[in-house]
Amino acid sequence: MTSSSSISIQNMQHPLLLSIFFLFFFLGFASADYLQNSDFESPPKNLTGNSSVPFVLLNENNTIPGWTFQGTVQYVTAGRIMALPDNGHAIQLGQDAKINQTFQANGDYMEYILTFTLAPGGQNCSANANITVSGPDNQGIFSFKQNYGKQAWQSYGLYLGLSGQDETVNLLFESQSVESDDNSTCWPVIDSLLVKAVENLVQGKDNLLLNGGFEFGPDFLSNSTEGILLDSASSPVQSPLSQWAVVGTIKYIDSEHFFVPHGNAAVEIVSGVSAGIHTEVTLAKGSAYNLEFILGDANNACEGDFIVEVRAGSVAQNFTIRSNGTGSAEKSSIKFEVDPNATTPISFSSFTTSQTKDGIFCGPVVDDVVLLSLSSNSLRIVINPNILISLLLLIVILW
Structure with a gap:
């Protein structure tokens, strides 16, 4: 009926x-500011040269505040060849790249949910590389989806896991090539992260x-x-x-x-x-x-x-x-x-x-x-x- x-x-x-x-x-x-430098607007500590250069390679002397990384990681500035939310800054994960941050859980056992923005690393990409996002209890594989929005970036959500008070939550992003020819791969760009804690619903x-x-x-x-x-x-x-x-x-x-x-x-x-x-x-x-x-x-x-x-x-x-x-x-x-x-x-x-x-x-x-x-x-x-x-x-x- x-x-x-x-x-x-x-x-x-x-x-x-x-x-x-x-x-x-x-x-x-309500959400809290669990992550440091979650929008990557705090630049690398030893950034030199023209700040308008769209891609700056990071190394052991040129790190990004709040984050640790491995592999080929670049600091990205929005411009003519790179569209980003709010025309700001982001991080690109290249070959075998990882970036992670650990934050402190808040209160009794809470579920943590992540929102983040993903963009392709160029205007004429033959393929979009995947990115793996991992939390304590879950991980997801993401790539930029064509025809799901009008913007040059997209927001995604992922359940990270359950953690209790005094526990730490490790958030990890890792690039994954989808083709054998690295030059034809459009490496992913990450921006604008937000972590939300949700108590058990009644x-x-x-x-x-x-x-x-x-x-x-x-x-x-x-x-x-x-x-x-x-x-x-x-x-x-x-x-x-x-x-x-x-x-x-x-x-x-x-x-x-x-x-x-x-x-x-x-x-x-x-x-x-x-x-x-x-x-x-x-x-x-x-x-x-x-x-x-x-x-x-x-x-x-x-x-x-x-x-x-x-x-x-x-x-x-x-x-x-x-x-x-x-x-x-x-x-x-x-x-x-x-x-x-x-x-x-x-x-x-x-x-x-x-x-x-x-x-x-x-x-x-x-x-x-x-x-x-x-x-x-x-x-x-x-x-x-x-x-x-x-x-x-x-x-x-x-x-």
Whole structure:
């Protein structure tokens, strides 16, 4: 059984006391400056010559503050042949290159999520080299993805691992050649890093899913104007999108630059057929539940019909979203009963591949996924971020 209804942002209201609660709840997840020289704007200690030279080779007498390195590493300055966020500086990892930094974990056991920017090392590259990014419990392999954004750089997210107080976290970047001919390889350029710590999420009465609103993921950089790309993450507990596994490539989008139906963040499924997100939850066997969710488009000129398969337990249904690319949302739901399996899968998968007229891959937006027991009296309350901001300003004035 399914049901759907149109929604609008203006109708998303909530009680004052609950706003205050969520205000302080989310303040507990603010990012800290864990990394030194995370944007590489502090230059090498013994940098000499013309500072406008786009590439300067580092050596034992010419190191970069906050970082240690091995192999061929160059300090990069934005210019005519090298586009960088904010027209600043970055690091290029060449042949057999590594760069790393160790930082101190903060508080009790926290999950650490990395956001970073990646750019190709030149304008006419025959191939993009890969880069391996490693944390204490996870690693990912990245390369610049063509047709996933209009900028000459892209932001990515990666789950680094779980660490406790007084433990150290080692962050390592390492280049990987993709061809035998090194001269034909475009070595990766790294810029604008941000580490976020997230505590263990607690299940609430108003939603049996953890992170159903996708508010807990990698932090957005000031230059993340086109969202953050999240590549495949097979485990929900080792995913940059907390508690959700990723299939294919999705884009983590923010309300500042995109249409987000609810809250500050949402998910756009961008890599086409079979891409999406999924999680698992333990529910009472034989009980009935209702899965609510919002599907729409991100107001990024992505036009057409999106088909999304929504699966809850053994029930699956396709939903079609007609998009004119200007930002829209529709609330829908699925009712299902839990089968004898130990866990119940919840997933959203794209059945279409879409591109804008500029050739940028895009797709359906998923947001505000809520799971409730039909036998409970749980109250569904939606938070208006504008009221949260007003409350924060009021508290600051009163203090």
